[in-house]
Amino acid sequence: NLRWDDIHDHAGSQRGQPAGDVQADAADRNHPSAYHCAGRHAHLAAAVTKLSFTDAAPALDCRRECLPQVRMEPGSSVYNVPTVFKLSGPLDVAALEKALTALLQRHAVLRTVFPGSDIVGARQVIQPAGDVVLPVTAIGRDLRKLPPEQAKREVTRLLRQEVRGPFELEQGPLWRARLFRLGQKEHLLAFTMHHIIFDGVSKTIFLDELG
Numbered sequence: 001n002l003r004w005d006d007i008h009d010h011a012g013s014q015r016g017q018p019a020g021d022v023q024a025d026a027a028d029r030n031h032p033s034a035y036h037c038a039g040r041h042a043h044l045a046a047a048v049t050k051l052s053f054t055d056a057a058p059a060l061d062c063r064r065e066c067l068p069q070v071r072m073e074p075g076s077s078v079y080n081v082p083t084v085f086k087l088s089g090p091l092d093v094a095a096l097e098k099a100l101t102a103l104l105q106r107h108a109v110l111r112t113v114f115p116g117s118d119i120v121g122a123r124q125v126i127q128p129a130g131d132v133v134l135p136v137t138a139i140g141r142d143l144r145k146l147p148p149e150q151a152k153r154e155v156t157r158l159l160r161q162e163v164r165g166p167f168e169l170e171q172g173p174l175w176r177a178r179l180f181r182l183g184q185k186e187h188l189l190a191f192t193m194h195h196i197i198f199d200g201v202s203k204t205i206f207l208d209e210l211g
Helices: 061-072 093-106 140-144 148-164 200-210
Strands: 056-058 080-088 123-126 136-138 175-183 186-194
Touching: 080 148, 080 200, 093 175, 093 200, 140 148, 140 175, 148 175, 148 186
Parallel strands: 136 175
Antiparallel strands: 056 123, 080 186, 175 186
């Protein structure tokens, strides 16, 4: 389960460092199908053919293998890949949004969706790139009213709720980010990605380019 100790301070850093994979649920993470397609879709960002959003193309083999399992468990968080940063110091939210928008424009995989329910002829569609608007949830004032241990449990609850949220394969997007404001210079940045578009290699590329 997500623990407060999984989140580390990164003073003076706009980017910070990964606080470790947030476990949406211990049972889900131990699910036998959770990483069935792990290792099968390395370098996904580079593998997606550049198409306009009106085009549709056959889903890559690695994704076609994952789709039956994903569609058998609608609403499950077992395929969610979460990461949380604690950012300490002044944060330019507009600059962060611009950086995320640039990533969205650069990597078509972040705009890929999977319409329909056909498994054999599964298709993928790339949506048009838009501007990223980062949701900000201010929780610092409420936390300050609570004893320290209770405040930690509340943060854990909010983060778990965020990373457990389901994705819609047909509509997308298949990733999201949310900023939790603890104070004027203290933030938690939570990323949640669907495993069908995101793996360990993709995560390294994403975080490196974001920095």
